[in-house]
Amino acid sequence: MNIERIKKIGIVGAGTMGVGVAEIFAEFGYTVILYNRSQAGMQRALERIQSKGAVDLAPIEKETDTAGAKIYTTHDLTELAQVDLISESIAENLEVKQDIFRKLDEICDAKTLFTTNTSALSISQIATAVSHPERFAGMHYFNPPQIVPALEIIKGESTSDATCEVLINLAKQMKKQPILVQKDVPGFVASRLQFAVVREALHLVEEGIASPADIDAVVKHGLGLRWALLGPLEIADLGGLDIVNAVGSYVAKSLSNATDSPKVLQDLVAAGKLGAKSGSGFYDYPLGKARALIADRDEKLLEILRLKSRDAS
Ligand SMILES: NC(=O)c1ccc[n+]([C@@H]2O[C@H](COP(=O)([O-])OP(=O)(O)OC[C@H]3O[C@@H](n4cnc5c(N)ncnc54)[C@H](O)[C@@H]3O)[C@@H](O)[C@H]2O)c1
Known part of the structure; x- marks a missing residue:
């Protein structure tokens, strides 16, 4: 499939991520139809877009050819029948995502590319809801998606190379930095790296080794400052692999190896x-x-x- 064929984008879910993703596509000249199931949620989304004045809006019940309008809004999923690509950003729940893709599979053309913005769920499992899983992939944005360039393209078990290629080219066309995740593992690359840091940070809090504010300070004023310019493996090369190896052999055994979400996190959520x-x-x-x-x-x-x-x- 050819990237030139992609002109109309359906965004499913107008929450934190969906609105930002809609803005990116609109900024690069795609016609966007933003679907949200609730009126109240859509209203909040429209206020967010309008407050930035970034794109022209035509809040409509039915699509029209209003000149200059790039983001159309709807509460009716069947309005997405003619889109070339779906980007889904609804609740992070396997059954909920499968359910919406089952409906979209009936509504959309067989050639439509389906993508999910799941942060960690299995692409292959979500794709069981559609009849062409070779055209289904993960397209995982970073919050705020309209600003952060990195974009993970995740290959599910049945995703074709052609689908990945189109999505990578699409990402490049929108000045994003695509990262191909070649195996569908929980959390892909970004969420795994991020959670590894969060798990150790909370382990340090639980052990009374440092306060949350001091841990955040280490990242904001130290590690994270460098990470904006160099990846952890580049930093290892610059520091010297013999040093990193020595630190690793001493530190690794005292790191958290918890296999569940940290207790302090579970307690806060329960409260x-x-x-x-x-x-x-x-x-x-x-x-x-x-x-x-x-x-x-x-x-x-x-x-x-x-x-x-x-x-x-
Ligand atoms: N927030 C982040 O930092 C971030 C980053 C990358 C990816 N993601 C992923 O993006 C997705 C959305 O996250 P978000 O932060 O935008 O969430 P959100 O709660 O801000 O928005 C979710 C939207 O989905 C809608 N929705 C929920 N259940 C639905 C259903 N059954 N049918 C139709 N619509 C439904 C809600 O009305 C809401 O508009 C999740 O899969 C999340 O893991 C989030």
Whole structure:
């Protein structure tokens, strides 16, 4: 299949990720139909897009050819019948995702490419819901998707090489940095690396070795600052593999090898402390704090990207 054939994109789910993904495709000239099941959720999504003034909007019940309009919105899944590619960003739950793809499989053309933004679920298992699993793949964005360049393309057991190739070319066309994940393992590459860090961070908290704020400081002012420029294996090369090997042989046995989510995390969730969205987690979020943090994060991320692209050119 040819990348030129992809013109119309169906985004399923207008939450944190779906809205950002819709913005990327619209920015690069694709016609986007954004589906959300609830009116209230769609309203919040529209407010987020409008507040940025980034794209023209035509909130509609039925698609029209309004000149200049790039994101159309709908509550009716059958409006996605004519799209060339689906990007799904609904709840992180296998049955919920299979259910929506089962419906989309009946609605969409047999040539439609199906992609899921799951952070960790099995691509192959979600793909059992569709009749052409060779056209089904993971397309995993990083939050905020409209800013962060990395984009994992995950090959399920039945995903064809041709599908991966189209998605990689599509990602490049939208100035993203595609990463091909060749095996469908839980968490792919990014969520595995991220959770390995979170697991050890919470192990350090549980053992009373450092406070959450000090652990975050190590990453913000040390490790993470370098990671914006060099990957961990490049850093190992620069530091000297003999040193990394010596540290590894001494430290590895004392690291957390927990096979479940850390207890401190389970306890916070059970207490309804879900982080910024519930007002508290490891830290407290009085009204407006999370919004300000996100705005500050996005502004600085764009600044870092500008700096990186200046160096590249
Ligand atoms: N938030 C992140 O940092 C992040 C990053 C990468 C990938 N993801 C993945 O993207 C997906 C969405 O995450 P999010 O953070 O945007 O979630 P969210 O809760 O902000 O949005 C989910 C959206 O899906 C809709 N939805 C939920 N269940 C549905 C159903 N049964 N049918 C139709 N619509 C339904 C909700 O109405 C909501 O609009 C998840 O699979 C998540 O793992 C999230």
